[in-house]
Amino acid sequence: MxxxxxxxxxxxxxxxxxxxxxxxxxxxxxxxxxxxxxxxxxxxxxxxxxxxxxxxxxxxxxxxxxxxxxxxxxxxxxxxxxxxxxxxxxxxxxxxxxxxxxxxxxxxxxxxxxxxxxxxxxxxxxxxxxxxxxxxxxxxxxxxxxxxxxxxxxxxxxxxxxxxxxxxxxxxxxxxxxxxxxxxxxxxEAAAEAEEAAGDDKALVNVFKYIYSHLGRGLSAENVANVFFTSKSTLTKYIKKTTGLSYENLVNEMKIGKIMEMLLYTELSINEIAFILGFVDQAHLTKVFSRRIGKSPNKYRQIFGSKLLLYNENDIRLFYKILDYVCKGYSGDLSIEVVSSEFGLTNAQLNEMFIYHVEKSFADFVNFIRIGNACKMLLNSNKNITSIAFEVGYNNSKTFLRNFNKLRGMAPSEFRLSGNLQEFDL
Missing domain, CATH: 2.60.120.280 (Regulatory protein AraC)
Incomplete structure (x- = not known):
C-alpha cells in the first residue's frame, strides 16, 4: 500500500x-x-x-x-x-x-x-x-x-x-x-503487527478508529496529533490526502451516523444530542446535519423515526450528568459511595452503568481521569510528584504511584523525563 x-x-x-x-x-x-x-x-x-x-x-x-x-x-x-x-x-x-x-x-x-x-x-x-x-x-x-x-x-x-x-x-x-x-x-500484538505491515501508512491503522471512539470529547487535531506522536500539520495533511476531507469535516462525517442513530432510536432532544456529541449548540448540529443529509434533524426523525427505542434516553441523560460530575470533580472525594448517593443509585447500579457505557468500572474510570490529568501536570508544571498526587485526588503518594505505573507502565518521574503525552482510550 x-x-x-x-x-x-x-x-x-x-x-x-x-x-x-x-x-x-x-x-x-x-x-x-x-x-x-x-x-x-x-x-x-x-x-x-x-x-x-x-x-x-x-x-x-x-x-x-x-x-x-x-x-x-x-x-x-x-x-x-x-x-x-x-x-x-x-x-x-x-x-x-x-x-x-x-x-x-x-x-x-x-x-x-x-x-x-x-x-x-x-x-x-x-x-x-x-x-x-x-x-x-x-x-x-x-x-x-x-x-x-x-x-x-x-x-x-x-x-x-x-x-x-x-x-x-x-x-x-x-x-x-x-x-x-x-x-x-x-x-x-495484532495492532503492532498491523502497524509494522502498514509501513509508512501505519498512522492509518489506528487514527480513524481513535477519533471515532472519542466523538463527543471535543478532541482537537492537536490532541490527536499528540496521541500519535506527530504534528498537527502532518496529521491533517495525512487525513486530507487519505480521505479528501479536512480534519473537521472528517469528525463531522463520523458524527452524522451517531446523530442518525440517536434520532432513530431515542427520544433525546436535538440539544441533548448536540451536547453528547460535542457540538457547540443545537444550531451547529442542525447546520452540519442538514448540509450533509439534506433534511433537518427533526424532519429526518419524523420520516424515518423508529418505534423501536433501543436506548433508554433517561439513562443516557443521567449517565452524562454523572460523567460530567466525575470529570469536573476528579480532585475531590469521588468514592463510589459518595457519587452513588449524589445521584440516588446503589453502588452496583453506578458501577454497572460505567461498565455499560465506557467499558470501565467506576474505580478504573476515576483512576483513568486522575492519571490523565496528572500526566498533563507532570509535563506542563514543575510541581513535585507528591503535590500532583494530592491535586488529582489521591490521599497518599503510594496509591498514586501504584495506579500511575499500572496505567502508564512507568513511574511518574520516568514519564516526566520522556516528555510524551499519550491519551488512553475510553
Missing part, C-alpha cells in the same frame, strides 16, 4: 437499510481489484467461492471459500488481488446496537470485549462444517430481510429485529471461538 493512498468513504444511508438502519443483506461478486474504501458501517462477508487478497488496515488477508471477514467502522480496505471471482454474502449491521444487546445478555463483570477482537482479528478460515453453519445463518437472515440489490423484501414476521440480532451474535460467537482455536494474537 503506497503512502497517502486516497480512500473513498462509504456513506451510511440509514433510510435504505432494513428496519430503519439496523441491518441489510446482499450477495455480491468482485471480479477485479477495488479502490481503497473507508467503511462507516460494520459488516460481515462470507466468501462462498473464489480466491483473492484483501488489505485491511495495512494487513494482507487471503480470501478463499469459507473465509469469514469482519469489517468494523472506519476500517480501511482494498481488494488488491482477484485470482478467481469472489462471490460472497455481505451483512451490514449497526455495531453499537448489537454491542448494547450483547451487554444485556453478557456478564458485565467480565471485562472481555468482543469489539476489540473484531477490530484486531479481521478474518477466520472455516472448515466445511463451519461454512455450512454460517451459510444457514446468513440464509435465515436473508429470508428475514430480503436482498438489497434485487429489491426483494423479507418475510413479515414478529420480532424480526431480535431474530436478526441473535443471528449476528451467533456469527460473532463463532468468529471469537474460531479465533481462539487459531491462537489469535492478543489485540495489542
Amino acid at each position: 503506497t503512502k497517502y493512498k486516497r480512500a473513498d468513504i462509504q456513506p451510511i444511508d440509514y433510510s435504505s437499510m432494513k428496519l430503519e438502519g439496523l441491518f441489510s443483506f446482499d450477495r455480491e461478486v468482485i471480479e477485479a481489484p477495488t479502490l481503497p474504501l473507508l467503511h462507516q458501517a460494520a459488516r460481515f462477508l462470507l466468501i462462498l467461492e473464489g480466491e483473492g487478497v484483501i488489505n485491511i488496515n495495512g494487513r494482507d488477508c487471503p480470501l478463499t471459500k469459507g473465509t469469514l471477514l469482519a469489517m468494523m467502522p472506519w476500517h480501511f480496505s482494498e481488494v488488491t488481488k482477484v485470482e478467481k471471482p469472489l462471490q460472497y454474502y455481505i451483512l451490514k449491521y449497526n455495531v453499537d446496537i448489537v454491542n448494547r444487546f450483547v451487554k444485556t445478555l453478557h456478564d458485565l463483570d467480565d471485562n472481555s470485549n468482543f469489539l476489540d477482537l473484531l477490530y484486531s482479528k479481521h478474518t477466520i478460515s472455516c472448515d466445511k462444517s463451519e461454512l455450512e453453519i454460517l451459510k444457514n445463518i446468513f440464509t435465515s437472515i436473508k429470508e428475514e430481510l430480503g436482498e438489497e440489490s434485487v429489491f426483494t423484501e423479507g418475510k413479515k414476521r414478529p420480532l424480526t429485529e431480535v431474530f436478526v440480532i441473535c443471528k449476528i451474535i451467533e456469527i460473532i460467537t463463532l468468529f471469537i471461538r474460531k479465533s481462539e482455536q487459531d491462537e489469535a494474537l492478543p489485540p495489542e
Whole structure:
C-alpha cells in the first residue's frame, strides 16, 4: 500500500437499510481489484467461492471459500488481488446496537470485549462444517430481510429485529471461538503487527478508529496529533490526502451516523444530542446535519423515526450528568459511595452503568481521569510528584504511584523525563 493512498468513504444511508438502519443483506461478486474504501458501517462477508487478497488496515488477508471477514467502522480496505471471482454474502449491521444487546445478555463483570477482537482479528478460515453453519445463518437472515440489490423484501414476521440480532451474535460467537482455536494474537500484538505491515501508512491503522471512539470529547487535531506522536500539520495533511476531507469535516462525517442513530432510536432532544456529541449548540448540529443529509434533524426523525427505542434516553441523560460530575470533580472525594448517593443509585447500579457505557468500572474510570490529568501536570508544571498526587485526588503518594505505573507502565518521574503525552482510550 503506497503512502497517502486516497480512500473513498462509504456513506451510511440509514433510510435504505432494513428496519430503519439496523441491518441489510446482499450477495455480491468482485471480479477485479477495488479502490481503497473507508467503511462507516460494520459488516460481515462470507466468501462462498473464489480466491483473492484483501488489505485491511495495512494487513494482507487471503480470501478463499469459507473465509469469514469482519469489517468494523472506519476500517480501511482494498481488494488488491482477484485470482478467481469472489462471490460472497455481505451483512451490514449497526455495531453499537448489537454491542448494547450483547451487554444485556453478557456478564458485565467480565471485562472481555468482543469489539476489540473484531477490530484486531479481521478474518477466520472455516472448515466445511463451519461454512455450512454460517451459510444457514446468513440464509435465515436473508429470508428475514430480503436482498438489497434485487429489491426483494423479507418475510413479515414478529420480532424480526431480535431474530436478526441473535443471528449476528451467533456469527460473532463463532468468529471469537474460531479465533481462539487459531491462537489469535492478543489485540495489542495484532495492532503492532498491523502497524509494522502498514509501513509508512501505519498512522492509518489506528487514527480513524481513535477519533471515532472519542466523538463527543471535543478532541482537537492537536490532541490527536499528540496521541500519535506527530504534528498537527502532518496529521491533517495525512487525513486530507487519505480521505479528501479536512480534519473537521472528517469528525463531522463520523458524527452524522451517531446523530442518525440517536434520532432513530431515542427520544433525546436535538440539544441533548448536540451536547453528547460535542457540538457547540443545537444550531451547529442542525447546520452540519442538514448540509450533509439534506433534511433537518427533526424532519429526518419524523420520516424515518423508529418505534423501536433501543436506548433508554433517561439513562443516557443521567449517565452524562454523572460523567460530567466525575470529570469536573476528579480532585475531590469521588468514592463510589459518595457519587452513588449524589445521584440516588446503589453502588452496583453506578458501577454497572460505567461498565455499560465506557467499558470501565467506576474505580478504573476515576483512576483513568486522575492519571490523565496528572500526566498533563507532570509535563506542563514543575510541581513535585507528591503535590500532583494530592491535586488529582489521591490521599497518599503510594496509591498514586501504584495506579500511575499500572496505567502508564512507568513511574511518574520516568514519564516526566520522556516528555510524551499519550491519551488512553475510553
